[in-house]
Amino acid sequence: MDPSRAHPAEPGASGRPPPSGLDAQEIDLAITPLRDLNAALHDVGEDGPRRWRVLNPRGAHALAAGIDAPIEVDVEGHAGYYCAGMNQLATVRVHGNAGVGVAENIMSGSVVVHGNASQSAGATGRGGLVSIRGDASARCGISMKGVDIVVRGSVGHMSAFMAQKGRLVVCGDAGEALGDSNYEARLYVRGAVAGLGADCVEKEMRDEHRTELGELLGLAEVEGCEVSEFRRYGSARRLYNFHVDNAGEY
Amino acid sequence: MCGIAGLFSKSLDVSGGLGGHLGAMLLQLSDRGPDSAGVAVYREPAPLGSSKLSLFSPDPDQDWAAVQDALAEEFGAGEPELRASHAVIVVETDAEAAQAWVREHLPELRVMSAGQTIEIYKEAGSPRDFVEAFALDEMQGSHALGHTRMATESAVTTEHSHPFSTGLDLCLVHNGSLSNHNLLRRRLRREGIQFETDNDSEVAAGYLTYRLREGASLEQALEGCLDDLDGFYTFAVGTAEGFAVLRDPIACKPAVMAETDDWVAMASEYRAIAVLPGAESATLWEPEPGRVYSWERAPV
Numbered sequence: 001m002d003p004s005r006a007h008p009a010e011p012g013a014s015g016r017p018p019p020s021g022l023d024a025q026e027i028d029l030a031i032t033p034l035r036d037l038n039a040a041l042h043d044v045g046e047d048g049p050r051r052w053r054v055l056n057p058r059g060a061h062a063l064a065a066g067i068d069a070p071i072e073v074d075v076e077g078h079a080g081y082y083c084a085g086m087n088q089l090a091t092v093r094v095h096g097n098a099g100v101g102v103a104e105n106i107m108s109g110s111v112v113v114h115g116n117a118s119q120s121a122g123a124t125g126r127g128g129l130v131s132i133r134g135d136a137s138a139r140c141g142i143s144m145k146g147v148d149i150v151v152r153g154s155v156g157h158m159s160a161f162m163a164q165k166g167r168l169v170v171c172g173d174a175g176e177a178l179g180d181s182n183y184e185a186r187l188y189v190r191g192a193v194a195g196l197g198a199d200c201v202e203k204e205m206r207d208e209h210r211t212e213l214g215e216l217l218g219l220a221e222v223e224g225c226e227v228s229e230f231r232r233y234g235s236a237r238r239l240y241n242f243h244v245d246n247a248g249e250y
Numbered sequence: 251m252c253g254i255a256g257l258f259s260k261s262l263d264v265s266g267g268l269g270g271h272l273g274a275m276l277l278q279l280s281d282r283g284p285d286s287a288g289v290a291v292y293r294e295p296a297p298l299g300s301s302k303l304s305l306f307s308p309d310p311d312q313d314w315a316a317v318q319d320a321l322a323e324e325f326g327a328g329e330p331e332l333r334a335s336h337a338v339i340v341v342e343t344d345a346e347a348a349q350a351w352v353r354e355h356l357p358e359l360r361v362m363s364a365g366q367t368i369e370i371y372k373e374a375g376s377p378r379d380f381v382e383a384f385a386l387d388e389m390q391g392s393h394a395l396g397h398t399r400m401a402t403e404s405a406v407t408t409e410h411s412h413p414f415s416t417g418l419d420l421c422l423v424h425n426g427s428l429s430n431h432n433l434l435r436r437r438l439r440r441e442g443i444q445f446e447t448d449n450d451s452e453v454a455a456g457y458l459t460y461r462l463r464e465g466a467s468l469e470q471a472l473e474g475c476l477d478d479l480d481g482f483y484t485f486a487v488g489t490a491e492g493f494a495v496l497r498d499p500i501a502c503k504p505a506v507m508a509e510t511d512d513w514v515a516m517a518s519e520y521r522a523i524a525v526l527p528g529a530e531s532a533t534l535w536e537p538e539p540g541r542v543y544s545w546e547r548a549p550v
Contacts, residue, residue, distance in 0.1 A: 059521030077530065080521050097534055099520055100504060118504070118536055137536050138501050156501070157539070 024074075025049035030056040034063065041090075044069045059099065064092050070109070084111040087128060103130045106147050119156070122149045125166065131220040138175065141168045144185055150220035160187055161197065169216050171225050179233050183240075187233040188213050190225055201236040251400040252412075252425040253279025253518040254505075256486045256493045257526070258393040258545045261512040264527070268293075269389025271526055273381040275515075276396045278522040280377040282425075283398025286411035287380035288372025290421040290488045293391030295367045301345035301418075303352060304362040304370045305330075305337050306408060312337075317356060324351060334383040335408070336362065336371050345418045360409060360446070365419030367490050372397075372411035392547065395488045397423040403431075403450040410447050414455035417462055419490040424451035425518055426503045428481035454479060458487065472496045472542045486516060494544035501539035508532040514545050 027037045037054065041064055052073045057063055057080075064073050065085040075083065078096035088107040097115035106125040113121075116134035123139070125147025132140075132149070138156035141149045146165040154172030161177070163185030173191035180197020186209070187200075196202075214227050255275040259265040269291060276287055296302045305317065314330045314337045321327035326342030341348040345364040352361055363370035371384050377398045381387075397412035404410050413421035428434075431450035434457060439445065443456040457478065461471035468487065472494060475485070482502035487494045495516050497505055507516045508523045510532045517523050523532070537543050 058524035059519060061521075078520055078524070078534070080519060097520070099506075116534075116536070118506075119501070138539070158500075 023049060024051040024053050026053045026055060028055040029058065029060060034060050038062065038065060041067050041069075041071070041073065044071055057096070061099070064090075067092070067109075078115070087111055097134070102132075103128075103147075106130060116153070117151075121151075122147050125149070129219055135172065140170075141166070141185070144168065148216055148219075150216055150222060152220075152222055154191065157194070158197065160185055163187075167212065167216060169213065169220070169230075171222060179235070181239055182235045184235060186212075188216075188230045189233065190230045193231075193233070196233065199236050199239045200233055203232045203234045205230070205232045251282045253282035253398040253522065254412075254423045254425050254484060254486050254516070255279060255396040255518070255522050256394070256423075256488070256495070256516040258492055258514040259391070259512070260514070264513045265392055266390050268391040268394055269386040271513075272389075272394045272396050273386035274525040275517060275522040276377045276381055276386075276398055278525055279396075279398045279518060282518055283400045284376055285401050285406045286372065286374045286399040286408070287377040287397065288370065288399075288411045288413055288423075289384075289386065289394055289396040290363065290368055290370045290413040290423075291389050291391045291394040292367045292419075292488065292490065293369065293389065296340045299344075300340050300342045301348055301364060301366060302369065303339050303341060303345070303348055303364050304368070305339065305352065306335055306360040306362050306372075307337075307358065308335070308408070309358065310335070312359075317359070320355065321348070321352075324355075333371060333385060335373060336384070338369050361415075363413075363415045363419075363421060365490065367392075368415075368419045368421060368488065370413055370415060370421060372413065373408050374406050374411060393488065393493060393545075395421060395423050395486050395493060402427050404448050407447075410449045412451060413488065414449075414452050416455040416458045416487070419488075420458070420462070421488045422451065422455040422458060423486050423488075424454055425484045426482035426498065428454060428479055428483065430480040434478070450481070454483065454485065468494055469542050469544065476540055484518070489546070492544060492546035494542055495537055496542050497537055497539050499540040505537050506534065507537050507543065508534045516543075 054075045057077045059080040061080040063079045063083045067090040068088040070089040073092045075094045079094050080099040082101045084092040085104045087109050090109045093112045098113045098117045100118045101120045103111035104123040106128045108128040110129040112131045114133045117132045117136040120139045121136040122130040124143045126145045130149045132151045135153035136151045136155045140155040140159040142161045144163045144166045148167045150169040157175035158177045160168050160179045162181045164183040168187045170189045174189045174193045176195045177197035179200030328340040330337040330339045349364040412423045428450040431453040435453045438456045458471045483498045484503040484505045485496045506520045510528045
C-alpha cells in the first residue's frame with residue numbers, strides 16, 4: 001500500500017486530540033484570518049512546522065484546503081465546507097463534524113473526521129484515505145477516482161454515484177441508489193443497503209477483496225467489524241456502451 | 251443559493267436576545283444571500299380580540315400616523331411601531347378583517363404578515379444593512395426565522411424577499427428553486443389563493459396556505475410538498491407555536507440543526523449556528539431528506 005496512505009495514531013481514549021507536542025504551531029481562528037492560516041499551510045515548505053493545531057474553526061469554509069506537504073493538522077472543532085480539499089501528503093484530523101465536501105478531490109495523505117460528515121465527502125478524490133468516524137450523509141464518494149473512503153457509521157443516498165475508481169467501505173448502512181452508474185470503484189457495505197443504483201450489483205467476495213478490505217479497516221483503525229460481515233457491490237458494466245435496447249430511454 | 255435560519259428559544263436569556271442572535275446568524279449567511287434579507291419574529295402577542303399587522307410602504311415619507319388614524323377610526327388601533335420601511339400596528343379586530351380592510355382601503359401598503367404574534371420585516375439590500383436598519387438587536391421574542399436571498403427565479407425587490415406569509419401567524423422561508431411554480435400558481439389562484447409576485451417561493455407559501463385552509467395539519471401540508479412541488483428546497487415554516495423544517499427528497503439544499511438546553515436552531519450552514527451561545531456543545535445533526543422536523547411550545 002502507498003505509504004502516503006498511512007493513517008496517523010488515534011487520539012487518546014477520551015476522543016480528544018493527541019497532545020500537541022512542543023513543536024505544534026497553534027492558530028486561533030478567533031484571532032487569525034482563515035486566509036492567513038491557509039497561506040501559512042501552503043507555504044510550509046521543508047522547514048516549516050510539521051504539526052499544526054487550529055482552534056475555533058467555527059464552521060469556516062475551505063479550512064486547510066490545498067495543502068501539499070507531509071504535515072499534520074488538527075482542527076479542534078467543527079469545520080465548514082470543503083475542509084482539506086485537494087489535500088496532498090498531509091494528515092488532517094477534524095475533531096468535530098465536517099460540512100459539505102470534506103476532502104473533495106483529495107490526491108494523497110489522509111483526512112480523518114471524528115464526528116459526522118455532511119454531503120459529498122471525498123467527492124472526486126483521486127488518492128489517499130478519507131476516514132469518517134461517524135456517519136456521512138448523501139453522495140459520499142460521488143465521482144471518486146481512486147480515493148479510499150472508510151465510514152465507521154452509515155452513508156446517505158446516492159453514495160459512490162458515478163464513482164470511477166477506489167474503494168468505499170461502509171461499516172453501517174447505505175442509503176438509496178448506492179453506486180449508481182459506478183464504473184470500477186469497489187464498494188463494501190456491512191449493514192443494510194436501502195437500494196442499489198442503476199447498474200450496481202452485489203458481487204462475490206473473493207480472497208483478494210477480503211484482503212484489501214482487511215487492510216482498509218486496519219488503515220482506518222476500525223474496531224469491532226469483521227471482514228466476513230461485509231458484502232461487496234460494484235458495476236455490472238451494462239452502462240459502458242450504448243445498447244440499442246435502451247434507445248427509448250434517451 | 252440563499253441562506254435560511256431559524257431559532258427557537260427555550261430560555262428567558264435567549265428570548266431576551268432573540269433578534270440579536272438571529273441577526274448574527276443572518277450575517278454568517280450573507281455570502282449565501284447578498285440580495286435581500288428578512289425575518290419573521292414571534293413576539294408580544296396582541297391582546298385577545300386584537301391582532302397585529304406588519305405593513306410595508308415603499309414610500310420613505312409614508313405618513314404612518316394617517317394609517318393609524320384610518321385603522322383607529324374603523325376598528326381601533328394602537329400606536330404604530332416603526333422599523334425602517336415597516337410598521338407594526340395592533341388593530342382591535344381579528345387579523346383577517348384587518349388584513350382585508352388594509353388591502354382594500356390602503357392599497358399602497360403591503361401586508362407582510364397578519365396574526366396574533368408574528369411580525370415580518372424584509373427588504374432588498376445586504377443582510378448587514380438590514381440587520382442594522384431594522385434594529386434586530388433590540389428584538390425579543392419566543393422564536394424567529396430569517397432568510398438571506400440570492401435571487402435565481404425572479405426579481406430582487408422587497409416584495410420578492412422572504413419570509414412569505416402563508417396565513418395568519420404562518421410564514422415560509424425557502425432555499426432552493428421550484429420548477430412547477432407557474433402551473434401550481436394557476437391552480438391555486440383558481441382555489442382563491444392570492445399571489446403578490448411571480449416568485450416561486452411564494453407559490454410554496456400559497457400551497458401551504460391552501461392545504462392548511464383545506465384542513466391539513468402543518469405536518470400533512472408539508473408532506474404534501476413532497477408530492478406536489480417539483481424542485482429543490484429546504485423549507486423552514488414558522489407558526490405561532492414554533493417552527494418546522496423540510497428538505498426535498500434528494501436533499502439538494504443544505505441544512506444543519508442543533509439543540510441545547512436553551513435553544514433549537516436550524517441553518518443552511520453550521521457557521522450560522524456557531525455564533526449562538528453554547529454552540530460548541532450543542533447536539534448537531536443534518537436533517538434527513540423528505541422528513542418533517544418540528545418544534546412547538548404549548549399554546550399559552
